[in-house]
Amino acid sequence: MTTAASQYIRREPTSNALWIFAAVGLVAFAAAMGVALAYGEMAAFFIAVSLIAGMAVMYDFRIGAVLLMLLMPMGATHLFPHALMNVPGLNPLNVVLGATLVSAVMRRQLGGLPLRPLAWLYVVPILVAGVIGMGHSGEIMPFFYDSEAINYFSDVGYFREEAIRPLLMVAVALVIAAAVARSQKPEKFITAIIVAVWALALIEIGFILASGVRLGLLASASSRRFFDEIGMHANDLGRLFAVAYALLLFVWAETKNGSLKTVLFFTLGIAALALVLSFSRGAFLGFFLVNGLFMAWKFNARTLSLALIVAGVCALLAPEYVWNRITFGFDSDANTVSADRIEGIWLPLLPELWKSPLWGNGLSSIMWSAPMKAEAMLTVGHPHNAYLEAVLDMGFIGLALLCAYYVHVWRGFRALGSNAYISPEMCGFFQGATAALLCFAITGWAGSSLRPSAEFAFLWVAIGMMYGMLARKPAA
DSSP states (O other), rough: HHHHHHHTTTOOOOOOOHHHHHHHHHHHHHEEEEEHHHHHHHHHHHHHHHHHHHHHHHOOOHHHHHHHHHHHGTSSSSSOEHHHEEEEEEEEHHHHHHHHHHHHTTTOOOEEEEOOHHHIIIIIIHHHHHHHTOOOOOGHHHHHHHHTTTTOOSSSHHHHHIIHHHHHHHHHHHHHHHHTTTTTGGGGGGGHHHHHHHHHHHHHHHHHHHHHHHHOTTGGGTTTTTTGTTOOOOOHHHHHHHHHHHHHHHHHOOOOOOOHHHHHHHHHHHHHHHHHTTTEEEHHHHHHHOOOOOOOOSHHHHHHHHHHHHHHHHHHSSSSSEEEHHHTTSSSSSHTTTTTIIIIIIHHHGGGGGGTTOOSSOOTTTOHHHHHHTTOOOSSOOOOOHHHHHHHHHHHHHHHHHHHHHHHHHHHHHHHHHHTTSSSHHHHHHHHHHHHHHHHHHHGGGGGOOOOGGGHHHHHHHHHHHHHHHSOOOOO
């Protein structure tokens, strides 16, 4: 067993080239700091922090993996700049990612990962759809430029933002996979998820308290864009916490570590509170689904009693506007329940499916679709249905390939969630990842995307950890 394990935990001596690189990095750091200080204090701060993190990553690329696990869920927020010194793509996340990839490549740590399904079922179809969509930037409705929903004005910019930038999340998952594969105790990476959940939850709660908004008003349908100032839609924020809750709930059930169980208990509480405060019905659905799966998979008298107690307390304490939000439109028709998705978005877009049913019209094709140009639908940049978006942009072939990839992920999660040879924490983590994937699949009918998106950053962390654990298995 020791011999087999040594194949997957590589300990390589630091080469002299690394120290040469570090010296060059210090010189570059000093030069960059001078420029940054001249540019502005906040820009200098972010550049300094990014470069310091980059140099730490050169010592051990796994440091970068942990930092990326903390930063990626915040990637869509305004907490970090998306462009330093007016350079597109120069931001803390990309700097850390670039340094981590360089560090891992220098040490030859990215080999051995089972990535063919990811490449052929997921990455290549997205890139092909990006190429198909090139040439349409001039057809995009002016509204999206005026509202600053997009920040590109050329075909190259379109491909960069719509195809390449979302796939950076996949690159982060690969770095996490390599770090997990080379770590003696991969369950320690769960700590980074816990810290990220607390950071995001406190930011959301602090934002609500600072705004002074009444919770009853926040629960109304007219306040769905309340969190736009921190960079995320309320529905996206709710789904983010739903996935994190799923991952940690099953770890809490499986771990025998009393201290970790206590920390997870309070983390689940803050995640549930943050989810409720998003007042996202999709997130509520995901939350109920995850807890239902937990009851089904972990059913016993103790679990049932605890669930009934928690459900009873929540039912008693939940204010009326929470239930009003959950049951919004139930006394009307299906279109009202869908928040005008059916008549305002889905039905007008159906004829677009047959323009190019096999390989689609290109990424984000809704922005130049016929009903959008004719003002026959709501002015939105997303079809509010992940599956409809996939067919519009990538055709039925693209939808089939993406679904096949997620079936592959499902099988990986299920296999690791029932593996008796990994730690209880990791076993529970992948059971939670299975529930999170189902949450992703169900809530996709009312929003999000099958392509990488910020609200499912924690799911991509789990996918990265899955590949890392699979790479640790000895070859048959």
